[in-house]
Amino acid sequence: MSAGTRPHRQQARAALAGWFGTTVEFYDFFVYGLAASLLFPKVFFPAADPVVGTLISLSSFGVGYVARPFGALLFGHLGDRMGRKSILVTTLMMMGVATTAIGLLPSYGTWGITAPVLLVALRIVQGVSLGGESSGAVLLTVEHAEKRRRGFFGGILNTGTAVGTILANAMFLLVARLPEADLLAWGWRIPFLVSVLLVVAGLVIRLGLRESPEFADVKGSGAVHRLPLVDVLRRCGGTVALVTLATLGAGVMITVTSVYVLTYGKTALGLSTSAMLDVLLPGLVVVVIGAPLFGRLADRIGPRAVFVATAASMVVLPFVWFPLLNTKNPWLMLLGFAVLYIGYAGNFAMFPVYFSQAFPVSLRFSGMAIGFTFGTIFGNAFAPAISASLLASTGTWVPIAGYMAAASAVSLVAGLLLREARSGQPEVLREETGAPAA
Numbered sequence: 001m002s003a004g005t006r007p008h009r010q011q012a013r014a015a016l017a018g019w020f021g022t023t024v025e026f027y028d029f030f031v032y033g034l035a036a037s038l039l040f041p042k043v044f045f046p047a048a049d050p051v052v053g054t055l056i057s058l059s060s061f062g063v064g065y066v067a068r069p070f071g072a073l074l075f076g077h078l079g080d081r082m083g084r085k086s087i088l089v090t091t092l093m094m095m096g097v098a099t100t101a102i103g104l105l106p107s108y109g110t111w112g113i114t115a116p117v118l119l120v121a122l123r124i125v126q127g128v129s130l131g132g133e134s135s136g137a138v139l140l141t142v143e144h145a146e147k148r149r150r151g152f153f154g155g156i157l158n159t160g161t162a163v164g165t166i167l168a169n170a171m172f173l174l175v176a177r178l179p180e181a182d183l184l185a186w187g188w189r190i191p192f193l194v195s196v197l198l199v200v201a202g203l204v205i206r207l208g209l210r211e212s213p214e215f216a217d218v219k220g221s222g223a224v225h226r227l228p229l230v231d232v233l234r235r236c237g238g239t240v241a242l243v244t245l246a247t248l249g250a251g252v253m254i255t256v257t258s259v260y261v262l263t264y265g266k267t268a269l270g271l272s273t274s275a276m277l278d279v280l281l282p283g284l285v286v287v288v289i290g291a292p293l294f295g296r297l298a299d300r301i302g303p304r305a306v307f308v309a310t311a312a313s314m315v316v317l318p319f320v321w322f323p324l325l326n327t328k329n330p331w332l333m334l335l336g337f338a339v340l341y342i343g344y345a346g347n348f349a350m351f352p353v354y355f356s357q358a359f360p361v362s363l364r365f366s367g368m369a370i371g372f373t374f375g376t377i378f379g380n381a382f383a384p385a386i387s388a389s390l391l392a393s394t395g396t397w398v399p400i401a402g403y404m405a406a407a408s409a410v411s412l413v414a415g416l417l418l419r420e421a422r423s424g425q426p427e428v429l430r431e432e433t434g435a436p437a438a
Helices: 009-037 050-082 085-104 114-144 147-174 182-187 187-193 194-209 212-218 230-247 248-269 273-301 303-316 320-326 330-348 351-356 361-383 383-394 398-419 427-433
Strands: none
Touching: 009 050, 009 085, 009 114, 009 147, 009 187, 009 194, 009 273, 009 351, 009 383, 050 085, 050 248, 050 383, 085 114, 085 187, 085 194, 085 361, 114 147, 114 212, 114 351, 114 361, 114 398, 147 187, 147 330, 182 187, 187 194, 187 303, 187 398, 212 230, 212 303, 212 361, 230 248, 230 361, 230 398, 248 273, 248 303, 248 320, 248 330, 248 383, 248 398, 273 303, 273 330, 273 351, 273 398, 273 427, 303 330, 303 351, 303 398, 320 330, 330 351, 351 361, 351 398, 361 383, 383 398
16 A cells, blocks of 8 residues: 555544554553652652652652663664554553553562562663654554644644543542552552553554555665664754754653642642642643644644744743642632643644654654654653752742743754754755755
């Protein structure tokens, strides 16, 4: 099947496969983040000073991001050599097994130091899995879609991040209502074990999907690279770096507002976890609704315009969000989340179409995986720990908002540079044709 022939059923199935897998992966990933923020300091990282235990636990959350480059390098190479579909089945299985194993892991009180060591090892497996999953799901969706609808389908795909985060938070909202003794003894395991059902459903959908038509054309023409990792860095290294920087703003924002905010609510505002989740979850619905709408807008005016405008908005929005959050008024807090997530939804929705089009098909998996993964390390990985340290050292939210704004400013500049070209074409496409880079 040529790249130009995309039956509507395969487009829809590819979008569903990408969306469902992304939802499962981010559910699993953020279930760990919530547990690391709220429960693991007591279950796996007990310390004389609760602040120290929390910082160590949040750092274990960051370990998953540090592991992602290994997955990006491995699965990016294999994805450009073997195809998208088989890689995505593998990554989904890895994430499901690791998350289930975490849910069955004995606590520090039972196994001593062995328990947190195994926990970190399983977190590394999660990270390796997500290193290949994120970019692979993007390409499977975008490469199956018609070019005039890639923004829309990419926006739908990235709602999976919000839906996975909502599901993770909803599960913790339920188990958080248990008595603390039961929650620490067995209740925290439930969100991890539920992942088994989600993974099975995701695998059924993905196994019935065809290979990406664009990659099939590359393979059929004999244009597959022997060493795509080497070639993408040699030919597209500048674009990989720009994609890395362009992801920072959205990465810092979603991690601070969906993971660290629960710690902030408890320590700075004196609010319960349930109270914070009650305003966070409805706020995330804005992402679910907004991302496809921004995607459709990008199909009309271009993804660059949407990306740049929303990145600029994220420079300002943290200074709106925190004051509304600090009122402790549920409706004003919800308004803050909704306003903040409008900017985030538009920016994150552009990742699939805006970043993928900057790379040639034959090197696209490697380029996307490396750029996006390193962006999440610098953006998402230690955002909770950095935010906690800023609050502990200054006693105010202003440095955290400044941190979020600075990351968005970097993304804004990178987004502008990513698309600048004398010929009006992306940088990598000029490299393919041998034209000089701007």
